[in-house]
Every structure is written in structure tokens, then in C-alpha cells.
Amino acid sequence: MELYTNLRAGEKGAWLSIGTYIFLSAMKLIVGYVGTSSALMADGLNNTTDIIASIAVLVGLRISQKPPDSNHPYGHLRAETVASLVASFIMMGVGLQVIVSTIQNLWNQTHEAPSLLTAFVAIFSAVIMYGVYRYNLALANRIKSSAVKAAAYDNRSDALVSIGAAIGIFGAIFGVPILDKITALIVGIIIIKTAIEIFWEAVQTLTDAFDIDEAETLWKLIENVEEVISLVDLKGRSHGNMSFIDVTVTVNPQLNVRESHAITEKIEHTVKHFNPYCMVLVHIEPHELVQATEEDYHF
Incomplete structure (x- = not known):
């Protein structure tokens, strides 16, 4: 490796x-x-x-x-x-x-x-x-x-x-x-x-501090990935010269498992292109569910 x-x-x-x-x-x-x-x-x-x-x-x-x-x-x-x-x-x-x-x-x-x-x-x-x-x-x-x-x-x-x-x-x-x-x-x-x-x-x-500029750059890159509707959350931490990123994105709820998995691969490829020493874990959410959750908490 x-x-x-x-x-x-x-x-x-x-x-x-x-x-x-x-x-x-x-x-x-x-x-x-x-x-x-x-x-x-x-x-x-x-x-x-x-x-x-x-x-x-x-x-x-x-x-x-x-x-x-x-x-x-x-x-x-x-x-x-x-x-x-x-x-x-x-x-x-x-x-x-x-x-x-x-x-x-x-x-x-x-x-x-x-x-x-x-x-x-x-x-x-x-x-x-x-x-x-x-x-x-x-x-x-x-x-x-x-x-x-x-x-x-x-x-x-x-x-x-x-x-x-x-x-x-x-x-x-x-x-x-x-x-x-x-x-x-x-x-x-x-x-x-x-x-x-x-x-x-x-x-x-x-203490798991993460570079703010790098986080902002990753946020913009992931948001622009094709078929990603929105980026809900991004967390990062460093282990030596490696970075570990956890992201939650929303996609079209009509997509099947195979299509959703293809989106995660696009995100991983985008992040790897930006930083080869970065591992990313992608969590997929249906966009309608996220919208409904936000409305439940809206006063």
C-alpha cells in the first residue's frame, strides 16, 4: 500500500x-x-x-x-x-x-x-x-x-x-x-x-480538530457531484497523514440500491482526486425524508 x-x-x-x-x-x-x-x-x-x-x-x-x-x-x-x-x-x-x-x-x-x-x-x-x-x-x-x-x-x-x-x-x-x-x-x-x-x-x-479550509473545499466538491441533491453533514479527523471523512448526502428517493451506490463511488473518486490520502464514508438519505424531518422541527 x-x-x-x-x-x-x-x-x-x-x-x-x-x-x-x-x-x-x-x-x-x-x-x-x-x-x-x-x-x-x-x-x-x-x-x-x-x-x-x-x-x-x-x-x-x-x-x-x-x-x-x-x-x-x-x-x-x-x-x-x-x-x-x-x-x-x-x-x-x-x-x-x-x-x-x-x-x-x-x-x-x-x-x-x-x-x-x-x-x-x-x-x-x-x-x-x-x-x-x-x-x-x-x-x-x-x-x-x-x-x-x-x-x-x-x-x-x-x-x-x-x-x-x-x-x-x-x-x-x-x-x-x-x-x-x-x-x-x-x-x-x-x-x-x-x-x-x-x-x-x-x-x-x-483531539480530532480538522482544517476548516479543507473541510470547506470538500463540502463544495461533494455538493457538485452529479445526482447529489444536497450535502447534509460533513465531519473529518486526521490520523497521521491520513484523513477520514464522514458525509451525509441526499439523493433522489426513487433511485435503487445500485444507482445510489454509484453515487457514493463518484463521491469517493472526487475526494480521492482532491486528496489521495483521504478515506470517505458516505451515508445516503432520500431527499424527501430529510425535507420532512426539517419541516417537523420548523416552528
């Missing part, structure tokens, strides 16, 4: 992120410690959490590939959303740790300027992370994976953090040493902001 093939393809993005984060976090922590840069060390600590977050995404993608069973009739597609939720908590904890430790260090009056090497490491890291972001974003758009897209946005955030760290380091080198620690504070705030955004998107999915 193409859906599970795409989930396996999404693992490539997770593995790329994990490998890149392991390399960059080790380099930043070592160079930041030797070169006395709080900003670079905070950036490196941020990347260590990204390793855990990427592993969580990888595990979620693996679990999502499990087929439906008796306890999960819709499959395990929301596992990647749960993984994103777990990753957001990890990032939040590290962001708070960076802020607390940096505030404690602000009271230290001996602000030693970091070495120039730390600035170059931060710039190098920003370039690498931007490349990983572009790869994962293209992959996420191709396979329609919310988890890989969240990982891509995290990659972009890390690139921006590294740029900010470089600016802070250069400022500290050229006469304002405390600027390095101020930048570390900003890094912590960016980590928390990214964690909140990932958390909010995961919560929206897990």
Missing part, C-alpha cells in the same frame, strides 16, 4: 536528522566548552534533545506502519502524532534548563570572550541544518507526513538558533562578552517556542 511505502520513506528523513544532530551536538558541546561559549553550548544541548525528538519521530513512523487490528480498526497512524507530542515535552524541558542555567551564569561577573572558532562552528552548523530542513520539507510534502514536516520545522528552527548563536559570539568577541549569554537565553526561548508549536499541532490532531 502506498501509504505504508511513504511512511517507510519518511524514516530516511528521521535517520538523516538523527545522524546530523549526533555529529553537530558533539562538535558544539566540545568546541563550546573549550572555546568558552555559552551560546554554542546551549545550541549543542538543544541538538541533543533533537536527537531524542528525532528518535521519537522514527519510532512513531515505525509503529504507524503496523496494519489495523482488533483494537485499532483505523490502524496505528496516530503513533507519529503521539511521538511528536513526546518530542515537544523533551524540547520544553531542555529549553527551560538552558534558560535557568544561563540566568545563573549571568551573575558570574567574569565574562570571558569566546574563541573565534566557536562562531565558525555555529555558522557551519546553520548551513548544514538548513540543508537538512530543505530535504525533510521536500520529503514531507511528497509523502504527506505531518511528523516529517514537524521534524523539518525543527531543523529550520535549529538553523536559526545557530545563526543567532553566531551573532552573539561575534558580539562577545568584539567587546560585549555578556552578549554571548544573552544569546543563550534567546536560544532557550526559541527552543520553548518550537516545542509549544509542535505540542499544539499534535494536540489539535489528537
Whole structure:
């Protein structure tokens, strides 16, 4: 099935992120410690959490590939959303740790300027992370994976953090040493902001929120399907990169079962053409019955 093939393809993005984060976090922590840069060390600590977050995404993608069973009739597609939720908590904890430790260090009056090497490491890291972001974003758009897209946005955030760290380091080198620690504070705030955004998107999915614009588009498309008299109701929810739609439409009450079934197939084809990763359940109602029901409740 193409859906599970795409989930396996999404693992490539997770593995790329994990490998890149392991390399960059080790380099930043070592160079930041030797070169006395709080900003670079905070950036490196941020990347260590990204390793855990990427592993969580990888595990979620693996679990999502499990087929439906008796306890999960819709499959395990929301596992990647749960993984994103777990990753957001990890990032939040590290962001708070960076802020607390940096505030404690602000009271230290001996602000030693970091070495120039730390600035170059931060710039190098920003370039690498931007490349990983572009790869994962293209992959996420191709396979329609919310988890890989969240990982891509995290990659972009890390690139921006590294740029900010470089600016802070250069400022500290050229006469304002405390600027390095101020930048570390900003890094912590960016980590928390990214964690909140990932958390909010995961919560929206897990509570069955559905994109309003997509719902409106689907409503118009289904209303225009031949032989559909009216669209009475439309509900939607997301499971990973899949959408499940329930619709109720009215048709000519004189149609037989075969003709009514043909209409449901037209609706399914229309929805699939709009979104290949959308499953639709169609409920057919005779139009006269719906009209009578509406009149019963009209005062």
C-alpha cells in the first residue's frame, strides 16, 4: 500500500536528522566548552534533545506502519502524532534548563570572550541544518507526513538558533562578552517556542480538530457531484497523514440500491482526486425524508 511505502520513506528523513544532530551536538558541546561559549553550548544541548525528538519521530513512523487490528480498526497512524507530542515535552524541558542555567551564569561577573572558532562552528552548523530542513520539507510534502514536516520545522528552527548563536559570539568577541549569554537565553526561548508549536499541532490532531479550509473545499466538491441533491453533514479527523471523512448526502428517493451506490463511488473518486490520502464514508438519505424531518422541527 502506498501509504505504508511513504511512511517507510519518511524514516530516511528521521535517520538523516538523527545522524546530523549526533555529529553537530558533539562538535558544539566540545568546541563550546573549550572555546568558552555559552551560546554554542546551549545550541549543542538543544541538538541533543533533537536527537531524542528525532528518535521519537522514527519510532512513531515505525509503529504507524503496523496494519489495523482488533483494537485499532483505523490502524496505528496516530503513533507519529503521539511521538511528536513526546518530542515537544523533551524540547520544553531542555529549553527551560538552558534558560535557568544561563540566568545563573549571568551573575558570574567574569565574562570571558569566546574563541573565534566557536562562531565558525555555529555558522557551519546553520548551513548544514538548513540543508537538512530543505530535504525533510521536500520529503514531507511528497509523502504527506505531518511528523516529517514537524521534524523539518525543527531543523529550520535549529538553523536559526545557530545563526543567532553566531551573532552573539561575534558580539562577545568584539567587546560585549555578556552578549554571548544573552544569546543563550534567546536560544532557550526559541527552543520553548518550537516545542509549544509542535505540542499544539499534535494536540489539535489528537483531539480530532480538522482544517476548516479543507473541510470547506470538500463540502463544495461533494455538493457538485452529479445526482447529489444536497450535502447534509460533513465531519473529518486526521490520523497521521491520513484523513477520514464522514458525509451525509441526499439523493433522489426513487433511485435503487445500485444507482445510489454509484453515487457514493463518484463521491469517493472526487475526494480521492482532491486528496489521495483521504478515506470517505458516505451515508445516503432520500431527499424527501430529510425535507420532512426539517419541516417537523420548523416552528
